Amino acid sequence: MRFVPILVTLAVLLVTSPLCADEISFERNGKQYDLTGQVIATHEAGIVLHTPDGKMWPIQQQEITSRQKTTASFKLQTKQELIDSVLAEMPPGSQIYETAHYLVAYNTSRSYAQWVGSMLERLHRGFTSYWSQRGVKIHEPNQPLVALVFDNQNSFANYAQAELGDAAKSVIGFYSMHTNYVVMFDLTGGAGNSRRNLGTRDIQRLMSRPDFQWSLATVVHEATHQLAFNSGVQQRFADVPLWFSEGLAIFFETPDVSSSRGWRGIGQISKPRLGQFQKAAQSGQPFLPDLLSNDDSLRKAATSLDRYAQAWAVTYFLQKRMANEYDAYLTELSQIAPLDDPPEGARIKMFQKHFGADLIQLENEIREMMSSLRP
Ligand SMILES: [Zn+2]
Structure with missing residues (x-):
């Protein structure tokens, strides 16, 4: 009996503390921030x-100037509040195109925003049904997903500069774990206002052209990251191996502009990645242990193309040949909390637990499969 009061207190703590908002003040680059929210990881x-x-907001301890719990509860913004917040970050005159799951904020033509909205919805449908057919539990995002669409590469780069620095000028889209937005620009671009007359069908036709496929794949890739982080597949700021996130995004990126229903590009052979994999494989150098543990090798310009191709190849192999093991591995990764710091070697151990201890054997099987595929 004497344990009862303790259990009650604990239960009350567990129920109330996550709902109360935190007020955090911090200083970064000479700027003061006062934010109210919920601390989700410490x-x-x-x-x-x-x-x-x-x-x-990942905030370093040394940046924090004050921190307190409030009695008010933490609530995510409603759709209308979110629309107001998003528009405040866009150039003046921007508008919102709303779909079932997305808010597309744009300062380009409405037809282009519509085309983006329908593409994102098809991807959402494809992503959701892919995992439900596999028996992997995912959930709907807990707020509408936001896509920013700028009218040209310059206005995109102006916005992206703060997050990407100089890289903003050379990318055509990105997903931000900080804002949770997927950000892109009107690919129909071109000078003048002629594109403003394009209808969604004209845009669809333009996007089917071979020269648009790589750009389109990039946008879909970034939107897949957003879905993975908002459906429970991964948690933002968690130590999930980069090859896994990237391999997954590439697995979904194969463009599909033709179908009007779900996304049909899921799991098709990525021709550019396969070509790159086969080229890298000629060296005969083992790649798997490094790919699994060294995220920097995917980030560094010198190795990133090979590593992305290898990340795709491992994902493709595991999803096709070891689907149940892949799903169990995905489920275990989805439970890694933000800022969790796994000990050295933990990633490889977890991988071996699901796919077997013999990495050399596995790598040989992946190479064999890849050499049998035709780009
Ligand atoms: Zn990516």
């Missing part, structure tokens, strides 16, 4: 704060 080096607009 580490000796810092915290992650989730704010009502859906953003997540």
Whole structure:
């Protein structure tokens, strides 16, 4: 009996504390931030704060100037509040095109925003039905997903500069774990206003052209990251191996502009990635242990193309040949909390637990499969 009061207290704590908002003040680059949100992860080096607009802020302990719990509860913004927040970040005159799951904020033509909205919805449908057919539990995003569509590469780069630095000028789209937005620009581009007359059908026709396929794949790739982070497949700021996130996004990126229903590009052979894999394979150098543990090798310009191709190849092999094991591995990765710091070697151990201890044998099977595929 004497345990009962303790259990009650614990239960009350568990129920109330996650709902109360945190007020955090911090200083970064000479600028003061006062935010209210919910601390969703704590580490000796810092915290992650989730704010009502859906953003997540990784904040270092040394940046924090004050921190307190409020009695008010933490609530995500409603759709209308979110629309107002998003428009405040866009150039003046921008508008919102709403679909079932997305808010597309744009300062280009409405037809282009519509085309983006319908593409994103098809991807959402394809993504959801793919995992449900596989028996993997995912959930709907807990807020509408936001896509920003700028009218040209310059206005896109102006916005992206703050997050990407100089890389903003050379990319055509990105997903931000901080804002949770997928950001892109009108690919029909071109000078003058002629494109403003394009209808969604004209845009569809233009996007089917071979020269648009790579750009389109990039946008779909980034939108897949957004879906993975908002459906429970992965948690933002969690230590999920980069090859896994990237391999998954590439698995979904194969463009499909023709179908009007679900996304049919899922799991098709990625011709550019297969070609790159086969080229890299000629060296005969083993890649798997490094791919599994070294995220930087995917980020560095010198190795990134090979590594992305290998990430795709491993994902393709595992999803086709070891689907149940892949799903169990995905489920275990989805439970890694933000800022969780796994010990050295933990990634390889977890991988071996699901796919077997013999990495050399597995790598040989992947190579064999890849050499039998035709780009
Ligand atoms: Zn990616």
